[in-house]
Amino acid sequence: MQVTGKCHCEAISFQAEVDPGRAVLCHCTDCRVMSGAPYRSIIQTRETDFKLLSGQPKMYYKYGESGNRRELAFCDTCGSHLYATSVGDEPNRLFGLRTGILDQCEDLRPTLQVWCLSEVSWAQDVSQIQRVDKVPGA
Numbered sequence: 106m107q108v109t110g111k112c113h114c115e116a117i118s119f120q121a122e123v124d125p126g127r128a129v130l131c132h133c134t135d136c137r138v139m140s141g142a143p144y145r146s147i148i149q150t151r152e153t154d155f156k157l158l159s160g161q162p163k164m165y166y167k168y169g170e171s172g173n174r175r176e177l178a179f180c181d182t183c184g185s186h187l188y189a190t191s192v193g194d195e196p197n198r199l200f201g202l203r204t205g206i207l208d209q210c211e212d213l214r215p216t217l218q219v220w221c222l223s224e225v226s227w228a229q230d231v232s233q234i235q236r237v238d239k240v241p242g243a
């Protein structure tokens with residue numbers, strides 16, 4: 106399916122082609138720190154299926170546990186995370202899109218959880234936490 110996304114300040118927008126049945130939740134500590142949330146959801150697309158429509162992402166580089174260098178794209182105005190990919194000249198790299206920035210996030214229900222060794226202990230148990238619809242003043 107085609108998805109569309111944009112960062113919070115809307116300077117960067119894009120479209121991509123994804124398989125909607127392949128969203129994953131990632132519990133790794135890098136996702137936790139960089140997203141600011143206990144875990145995040147990701148869906149893959151291919152570099153050739155990703156089309157930047159406006160703006161220019163800024164890149165941040167890190168080393169994964171494998172020792173491989175990873176390229177992480179974000180908006181340098183609002184800080185929204187866009188995708189992660191490999192570094193190198195391999196053709197048609199995989200892009201791990203952050204589903205929270207996609208207009209179709211609701212339709213991309215994760216089917217797999219990864220890096221569960223580092224998940225926060227209460228991550229699987231949020232349904233019983235008290236709920237309110239909105240936060241006044243936020």
Ligand SMILES: [Zn+2]
Nearest residue numbers: 112114180183
């Ligand atoms: Zn932005």
Ligand SMILES: [Zn+2]
Nearest residue numbers: 131132133136
């Ligand atoms: Zn992760």
